[in-house]
Amino acid sequence: MPASRFPALIAAILVVAGCLLTADCSSETVKAASVKPDSERKQAPEFALKDADGKLVHLSDYRGKVVLLDFWATWCGPCKIEIPWFMDMQRKNKDRGFEVLGVSMDDEGWEVVKPFLADLQVNYRVVIGNDATAQLYGGVDALPTTFLIDRGGKIAAVHVGLASRRDFEDGIEELLQAPTGGGITRAAVSGQLVAR
């Protein structure tokens, strides 16, 4: 091998080693099995629900971001397993255009949800859901039910029940790496809801 090629070879080795060591190789493409192809995705229904501060939160507020929408409840054991994962995912990906949005399905509302969130030190926004919202999302009955929503506001994956952390991480990564879509527009979605 000509000596002139050594610097290029060394550089290539260093790049590969760097990727392997940091697991942050930007050229790596993650493909999650649970993420649907773009052509099969449907628009995530719009809703408006109140957060812990009483502020109305619209799904369309998250336009341009990848959203993990988690329907959960305080009495749900499997939900308690996933919530710390979601906190980690929020921490790691917040600056990359990712947000977790929790929808509590507790009938008792903030009276039980606020202490729960404080106890777990949940670091993402949570709203109180209702039957109408659940119906919009296919009549969510089993909890947890989690939707991964792409930057264009379309549902890219649904997990009913306890899923694997890896499935979520791969799905989020794939959606974050995807080219930026058009974002959610309120005019484009149907069935708007207002919090009770």
Place this chain on the structure above:
Amino acid sequence: MGVLPALLCLVSWSQGNGHLRVGEPGKVAGKRNAMVQVRIPVMVDKGFHVNSNTPAEDYLIPLKLVFNPGGGLIGGDVVYPKPTLEKYDFGDQPLSVFTGNFDLVVKFQVAPDAPAGPGVKVGKLRYQACDNKACYPPKTIEVSVPYQVQ
């Protein structure tokens, strides 16, 4: 009774949905002031469980049967079956649960001033069911116990 009428009778008595049903309670009859008890059969769908009356964790909703006051029967202490401890995918610790078929035994006293004749004691059974991967919203179903004051 033929098979079909028996089946229809069972279906008509089964109350509840959401992975748990309540069957026909046993017969209750007694004189005034007498202690009586009734067995209420409960069936949990295969692959599901409900939290016992004494769940292992505070956040879990217990199975609880409570009778409305009034009528010819007073009291209504419920004897729950012994729960089983089961380990599920979503927890490190075993949970105290009821699965399959079991009976709730309820102890009443016939009221001293109960009028002779038939009556119905009504209660509410609250429970919350899960399977190995997911949980379902808590439900409250009405439980009716027909009785006869002799």
